[in-house]
């Protein structure tokens with residue numbers, strides 16, 4: 001599961017390099033391994049074994065990143081798929097009457113090699129990629145799609161599941177096993193298990209086409225984003241950037257062989273962080289346009305044809321499965337359940353948000369007018385004048401704040417501290433676990449009783465070969481059945497300091513750390529028998545609930561005062577400055593929420609196209625969708641445009657981008673519960689752990705929330721937090 005933060009409006013680079021392969025640590029792995037001293041004399045060197053094919057013997061089965069090479073992945077994927085198909089066929093062909101054990105437990109135990117390969121690959125491909133891994137990704141995507149079809153569409157296997165499902169009331173299963181059976185049955189039906197043979201063939205073809213288009217989109221977008229960086233040949237044009245940022249731009253140019261110039265790499269969102277600082281309006285416009293048209297240049301990296309075709313294939317697939325559109329199919333197993341429920345929720349937020357945004361635009365326009373300049377506010381002006389307004393209103397200067405947020409200190413005295421106060425966790429750094437890049441730090445996590453809970457990897461700094469955004473994932477998932485404990489990583493894209501300098505991060509970065517660690521807690525507290533129901537394996541519109549919930553503790557006074565200290569002097573942040581940060585929290589929310597709503601509605605529009613509609617002109621369709629949804633303010637473009645909307649075309653958030661907002665409703669409401677019940681206490685933390693964080697997908701997610709709070713989620717606290725009420 002990939003979880004790319006956006007609630008924290010983080011700055012993030014998208015750029016998977018086409019750069020040198022030597023940047024991959026796996027290339028540094030030694031050649032043939034002979035761990036024991038070779039017997040002297042004539043014995044030929046032992047053939048090197050592929051480290052992905054055996055269970056790791058490192059603590060917690062941590063991946064041996066020091067031994068894995070790029071070239072290990074393709075054969076390991078092939079071997080893993082082959083093994084799982086053999087295991088699954090054996091289950092399907094079992095002459096014994098189907099039982100829960102010989103069918104579902106056996107399924108849960110299948111595919112362990114493939115799973116391991118996939119998890120290790122995901123980590124490296126996302127955070128430390130190179131051309132070789134991109135090639136593996138492109139080659140394997142259609143094969144993996146076919147592999148999953150071969151399981152979902154295996155009729156003998158499905159018949160066994162169906163038999164068990166029909167007999168479920170007489171099987172006397174424990175609640176988690178009962179949930180597993182229902183989950184398998186619904187999941188198989190959802191993926192076409194009940195189709196005729198002819199339709200199954202069609203479905204396979206749609207899935208294969210879709211997976212090819214998806215990986216094509218990802219590769220084009222990564223290349224386009226790298227190519228879209230703004231190259232500046234005159235330092236004066238960078239007026240407004242700090243000395244550190246200018247030095248970083250010079251270094252970025254050097255890394256690309258452009259010595260003597262400056263490069264501002266693009267981040268994956270429409271707005272770019274430098275737009276808040278660049279004083280030269282022409283340069284701002286140029287940077288914005290580089291971002292906005294990155295994938296619409298009519299060259300090899302233009303994604304428009306790819307996404308139009310992908311939307312069409314998805315619509316046809318949904319129709320084949322019996323749904324009016326792709327969104328209806330995709331939402332069936334989500335907490336929201338239907339496109340109507342999503343649209344109702346999102347559209348209700350549009351009027352108050354757009355009204356706030358118009359008001360904000362008016363304030364910015366008056367700053368422009370007062371400065372004696374005569375132009376109309378445009379998208380490339382927004383961040384710049386918003387920053388001026390922020391300073392005027394709250395006297396808040398990012399450079400004043402950052403010395404209080406040194407990254408290691410925020411992690412240990414903020415993120416870890418909050419987890420200790422709420423849940424009793426403790427952490428100890430381990431230097432003996434291999435990592436894929438020297439920037440990565442590993443910690444062992446201990447439970448409240450001092451027992452080991454798992455391993456946590458922190459990979460916080462931006463690299464040219466890392467995808468943009470921030471995310472959490474597992475390297476090893478928790479399962480009592482498999483006897484595994486969680487191994488989890490958090491990846492972010494914070495600016496890396498020059499050697500010897502402290503890593504000072506922004507307030508947005510701080511909340512991003514808490515966010516990603518909230519996902520990690522959901523993974524660490526997993527307490528499931530079955531891997532399929534474990535930890536963060538929940539619906540998209542629930543999975544961002546624990547992460548966004550954890551963001552609240554970043555500004556909770558007891559926690560904030562514990563970490564917000566000057567990196568040089570250790571002095572706590574002055575009270576007035578801290579108060580300004582908290583007061584500024586509702587600043588610019590019309591814009592911030594507006595760009596999210598706009599992107600969510602674009603996502604829904606693309607995925608509600610009926611199958612028989614002709615192929616769309618992407619720009620026309622986008623303009624019309626924004627207009628129809630009343631989110632077409634010229635100075636407020638969507639957070640992602642259709643043609644570079646990674647979440648929905650490449651990352652599995654198709655018809656799912658609304659989930660960030662939906663879960664914001666859940667997390668603000670749950671935080672309200674904490675506020676009503678004494679705030680940060682071990683007892684409250686334990687309750688949240690017992691009723692939400694440790695439950696994985698073991699029961700209906702709406703019921704889980706209701707049991708915790710005693711009522712259905714309400715949108716009031718979210719509107720209050722956003723300053724819209």
Ligand SMILES: [Zn+2]
Pocket residue numbers: 003004005006515516519544547
């Ligand atoms: Zn997240």
